Amino acid sequence: MSDRSKLTFWLLLAPLLIWLLTLIILPHVGMFLVSLREKVGVREYETGFANYAVFFNEPLYWNTFARTAYMSIAATLLTLLIGFPIAYYIAKLTRGRSKTTLFLMCLIPFWVSELVRTFGWMILLRETGVFSNLLQYVGLASGPVEMLYNDAAIMTGLVYTSMLFMVVPLVTTLDSLDDSLIEAGYDLGASGFAILREIVIPHAMPGIVSGCIVVFMLSLGNYLTPILLGGKDSLWFTGLIYSQFITRFNWELGSAFGFLLLGLSSLIVFVGLKLSRQSLGKTMAQ
Amino acid sequence: MSETPDLECRDISKSFDDFKAVNDVSFSVPQGTFFSILGPSGCGKTTLLRMIAGFQEPSSGDLLIKGKSVLDVPPNKRPVSMVFQHLALFPMMNIGANVGFGLRQRGVNKTDITKQVERVLERVGLGGVAERPVSSLSGGQKQRVAIARCMVLEPDVLLLDEPLGALDLKLREHMKIELKQLQSEFNTTFVYITHDQSEALVMSDQIAVMNQGVFEQVGTAKELYYEPDTAFVAGFVGEANRFTAKVKGSAGGSVEMVTSDGQTLHGLDARRSLSVGDSVDIFVRPEAVRLSRNQADVAAMGNTGQGKVANILFNGANSQLILRDQTTGAELNVALPQTGEFRDLARDDVIHFGWEQQQTRVYLADGEQTDV
Ligand SMILES: Nc1ncnc2c1ncn2[C@@H]1O[C@H](COP(=O)(O)OP(=O)(O)OP(=O)(O)O)[C@@H](O)[C@H]1O
Ligand SMILES: [Mg+2]
Numbered sequence: 001m002s003d004r005s006k007l008t009f010w011l012l013l014a015p016l017l018i019w020l021l022t023l024i025i026l027p028h029v030g031m032f033l034v035s036l037r038e039k040v041g042v043r044e045y046e047t048g049f050a051n052y053a054v055f056f057n058e059p060l061y062w063n064t065f066a067r068t069a070y071m072s073i074a075a076t077l078l079t080l081l082i083g084f085p086i087a088y089y090i091a092k093l094t095r096g097r098s099k100t101t102l103f104l105m106c107l108i109p110f111w112v113s114e115l116v117r118t119f120g121w122m123i124l125l126r127e128t129g130v131f132s133n134l135l136q137y138v139g140l141a142s143g144p145v146e147m148l149y150n151d152a153a154i155m156t157g158l159v160y161t162s163m164l165f166m167v168v169p170l171v172t173t174l175d176s177l178d179d180s181l182i183e184a185g186y187d188l189g190a191s192g193f194a195i196l197r198e199i200v201i202p203h204a205m206p207g208i209v210s211g212c213i214v215v216f217m218l219s220l221g222n223y224l225t226p227i228l229l230g231g232k233d234s235l236w237f238t239g240l241i242y243s244q245f246i247t248r249f250n251w252e253l254g255s256a257f258g259f260l261l262l263g264l265s266s267l268i269v270f271v272g273l274k275l276s277r278q279s280l281g282k283t284m285a286q
Numbered sequence: 287m288s289e290t291p292d293l294e295c296r297d298i299s300k301s302f303d304d305f306k307a308v309n310d311v312s313f314s315v316p317q318g319t320f321f322s323i324l325g326p327s328g329c330g331k332t333t334l335l336r337m338i339a340g341f342q343e344p345s346s347g348d349l350l351i352k353g354k355s356v357l358d359v360p361p362n363k364r365p366v367s368m369v370f371q372h373l374a375l376f377p378m379m380n381i382g383a384n385v386g387f388g389l390r391q392r393g394v395n396k397t398d399i400t401k402q403v404e405r406v407l408e409r410v411g412l413g414g415v416a417e418r419p420v421s422s423l424s425g426g427q428k429q430r431v432a433i434a435r436c437m438v439l440e441p442d443v444l445l446l447d448e449p450l451g452a453l454d455l456k457l458r459e460h461m462k463i464e465l466k467q468l469q470s471e472f473n474t475t476f477v478y479i480t481h482d483q484s485e486a487l488v489m490s491d492q493i494a495v496m497n498q499g500v501f502e503q504v505g506t507a508k509e510l511y512y513e514p515d516t517a518f519v520a521g522f523v524g525e526a527n528r529f530t531a532k533v534k535g536s537a538g539g540s541v542e543m544v545t546s547d548g549q550t551l552h553g554l555d556a557r558r559s560l561s562v563g564d565s566v567d568i569f570v571r572p573e574a575v576r577l578s579r580n581q582a583d584v585a586a587m588g589n590t591g592q593g594k595v596a597n598i599l600f601n602g603a604n605s606q607l608i609l610r611d612q613t614t615g616a617e618l619n620v621a622l623p624q625t626g627e628f629r630d631l632a633r634d635d636v637i638h639f640g641w642e643q644q645q646t647r648v649y650l651a652d653g654e655q656t657d658v
Contacts, residue, residue, distance in 0.1 A: 183341055184374035186362045188388035188439065198387070202378035 028262075035255035051256035061240065061257075068237035069264060071151070072219040075158040079166045079215050080208065082159065087170030088200070092179070106167050114161065118228045121157055122148060125229070149231035157225040162215040169214075173207030174200070209278045213269055220265050237261055290353040292317045292475040293338065293366075293443050298347035300333050307333045309499035310347070315443070315477060315492070320469050322486040323479045325496030326522070331479040332371075334496075335445050338477065339368045351442055362391075367436035368445040372452060373428055375420045381407070381431055382416030388439040406438040407431075410468065425453050426461055433465075437472055446478045450485060462488050483523055487511070495519050517567045517649035526569040527619050530651065533564045540588075540643060543568065547616040552588040553646035565651035572606060573621040574645035577628060577637055584640030593618060595635045607631070609639060 038050040055061045090102045109117055124130045125147040135141040147153060177200065185195040201208070226236035237257070244254030273280060291314040300308040307330040315321045323331050336342040338349060340361030349356055356364050367388075376384050385406060386399045394402075400416075407413055410430040415423070423431060429449060436444055450458045450465075466489045469476045480486050486493050487507040494504045495518070503515040514520035521528060531543040531551060541555045543566060551568060560566065576584055584590050593609030596617065605622040620639060622628060631637070 178372070178374065180370045180372060180374040181376060183361075184368070184370055184376070185387070186341075186360075187339060187366075187368045188435065189362045189391040190387070191362065191391070194391055199376060199378070 031255040031258055034251055035259050037252050039252060051253050052260070054253060055256060055260060064235045064237050064240055065260065065264065067235055068220060069268065071154065071236075072158075072216055073268070075155055075162065075219045076212050076216045078155065079159050079162045080212060083163055083166035083170060083211070084204075084208075086163075087167050087174055090167070091171045091174035092177075092182075103171065106164050109160070110164060114224055117161070118157060118225055121153070121160070121229060125153055125156075148229060149233070151230070153229040154226050154234060154236075157229040158219045158222060161222065161225055162218050165214045165218060166211040169207040169211040170204060173204045177203045205276060205278060209273065209276050212272065216268065216272075217265060220261065291315055291350075292319075292352060293321075293477065294350040294353075295334075295338070296348040296350070298334070298337060298349060299345045300330070300337060300342065301345045306499050308337070308344075311496075311499075311501050312347075313494055313501065313504055315475055317475055318473050320466065320476045320478065320489055320491045322490035322493045323477065323496055324483055324486040324493055324523070325479075325481060327481055329496045330499045331481075331496060332447055335368070335447050335477065335479055338443070339366055339445055340364050365442040366445055367439055367441040367443075368447065369432045369436055369449045371447045371449065373432040373449070375428060375432055375435070377420055380417055380419050381412075381423070384420060384431060385416070385435045385438055387435065392439075402438055406434045409437075409471065410434045426457050426464075429453070429461060430464075430468075433468060437468075437474065441474065443475045443477060446476060448480055449478075450480070450482075458485075465489060487523070495522060497522075514569075514647065517569070517651075520567075520569040520647050520649065524571060525573075525619065526571050526647075529568040529570075529616075531566050531568055533560050533562050533566060535562060536560060541648065543648070545614075545616065547611075547614045549591075549611060549614045549616045551646055552643050553648045554643050555648065560648065560650070567649045567651050569647040569649075570618075570641060570645060572619040575618065575620045575639050575641045577607070577620060577623065577639050579637060581638045584638050587640035588643030589646065590638065590640035592636060592638050595631060595633050595637065598622070598631065598633065609637070612636065 035051055036047050037045040038048045040046050090099060094102060127144045127146045131147060132145045135145055181199055182195055185199050221238060223238040226234040227239055241254050241257045244250045244257060294314040296312050298308060298311045325331050337344050351365055382403050385403045389399045403416055410433060412427060412430055450461050462485055490507060493507055493510055495502045497518050503519045510519060510523045520526055529545040531545040533541055534544050535542045536555060539555055541553055541560055543551050578584050592612045594612060595607060596610045597608040599606045603624055607620045607622050609618045609620055
């Protein structure tokens with residue numbers, strides 16, 4: 001490489017490097033250092049893993065952590081289950097105009113902010129909300145029904161928020177599936193289910209995995225939806241981190257929690273990739 | 287051979303909105319036949335084949351396999367298999383799983399599947415590749431895997447949609463012979479569609495020439511070549527010099543016609559259906575024209591003339607000569623005999639040519655057919 005092209009190379013890479021360094025690496029290094037500080041007295045600190053020990057000794061933290069993980073996994077699976085037929089319909093059963101329209105319809109919810117969207121759900125689900133009134137009107141319920149502040153409400157919100165991020169990669173991969181492969185499957189005597197299992201899903205696997213990773217990360221790190229739809233007792237781990245930083249001014253513990261969440265998401269994604277026999281490179285390349 | 291044909295179509299039609307892609311097609315294919323459907327692009331071949339496979343429903347007509355109507359049978363239950371134009375091998379499975387796919391759907395047990403897959407792969411000359419991925423095969427090998435994948439199911443009829451279209455010329459020539467061999471080896475009925483006449487002529491027992499949704503003629507390669515029923519078949523199968531002309535006189539079964547260039551040609555009117563003044567299309571095969579350096583050799587033929595060599599298209603055994611008629615200036619393609627006699631023929635040489643009356647094929651121009 002000549003000096004000149006070397007220079008071009010570094011100049012082109014610079015924005016990415018600066019972005020990585022200032023926005024990802026530096027804050028994390030800082031946070032990690034903060035998380036290792038133990039408060040022994042007023043403005044007296046020692047280095048150690050005491051903050052992490054607090055987490056492991058307090059069942060509330062533990063449970064919230066586990067609950068956030070399995071709720072996020074459940075939300076991811078539910079999104080996949082609902083998103084797959086939608087994506088299949090858009091990619092394989094529609095053509096031209098209606099395809100574009102349907103695709104845009106998945107996008108519409110994202111034209112308003114997450115806050116407004118979540119409030120929308122609250123208007124529907126609260127005690128004096130649309131659903132409650134409707135049930136009373138039809139005569140299925142005798143009094144007001146509170147549908148907010150439970151796990152189902154959180155789940156609904158999470159799935160709703162994540163749907164697009166599942167549908168887009170799925171449509172992309174399913175689009176690239178040659179129709180003649182499906183026809184060949186039928187021709188060789190396969191049932192619709194066998195074709196789904198042996199041809200469609202294996203082909204869509206990179207899309208499924210990348211969609212799942214994104215949705216899982218989004219759910220795990222979601223703050224607004226669990227708090228608003230799940231109420232004060234939603235017990236979402238991001239809520240805990242928030243309260244350590246903002247309410248308790250305990251940055252040390254908050255940082256430790258932040259690192260634990262990072263470790264958890266990395267671990268679950270890793271296990272997911274291993275289970276689906278996909279590699280991160282392959283998944284992101286599609 | 288059994289009495290009932292393996293495949294029978296009765297007045298099959300398919301319309302898309304107002305457009306009739308396939309129009310009242312009827313034919314039957316006896317067991318073990320290599321049946322080709324030959325036609326130009328867009329004539330409805332794929333549509334017809336997809337109806338037989340069950341992917342498209344005929345607008346009208348009936349379809350019988352081994353004497354039983356299959357109109358209500360979904361594609362995954364029909365005893366036909368299809369080799370797709372781009373083969374449609376499953377890239378997510380290895381070769382063995384591809385070939386075993388159909389057996390797996392039938393619930394055959396694993397050890398039997400492995401055995402049968404290996405046997406059929408050996409028959410197509412690909413023993414021992416079952417564990418390899420599809421992408422490791424060459425074009426011709428993929429072709430054979432696609433056929434093996436169908437043949438392992440022992441279908442009554444195998445449908446092939448221009449399966450050689452994606453291969454290069456050399457391989458295509460090779461696969462033609464191989465396909466024919468595989469067909470006679472498996473002794474299965476093949477329905478093969480193509481727009482390449484040499485594929486159809488070389489491989490088929492029976493050929494149907496299709497044009498704009500209808501069958502123009504069904505027959506053996508020889509019949510189509512020597513006795514085309516319609517002007518379309520005469521022009522599409524094999525090469526031909528084509529003239530448009532008007533009938534000038536007819537006497538005792540022989541007609542005299544004048545082309546638009548003013549050339550007078552003679553042909554036979556076996557059906558006596560031509561009358562003076564009719565517009566006709568005339569076809570003369572380049573290989574039917576005899577060349578000679580002295581006039582006496584061709585003098586006895588029904589059509590004679592003298593031409594100047596306008597061009598020599600040398601292509602080994604398929605070399606052609608373009609002659610320009612001395613009197614009218616009309617062009618005529620003539621096959622160059624490879625006997626060496628005309629080796630020193632050069633441009634602007636003048637030579638005599640002639641062909642027999644029965645080699646002139648005459649068809650009424652408005653599409654109505656007439657045989658010589
Ligand atoms: N789903 C469809 N809707 C409307 N028209 C169609 C449809 N499928 C085919 N056609 C039309 O029917 C005609 C025949 O198509 P078909 O695919 O059978 O042609 P083909 O003989 O197989 O041609 P090729 O050699 O190019 O494959 C074409 O004019 C095509 O435009
Ligand atoms: Mg076609």
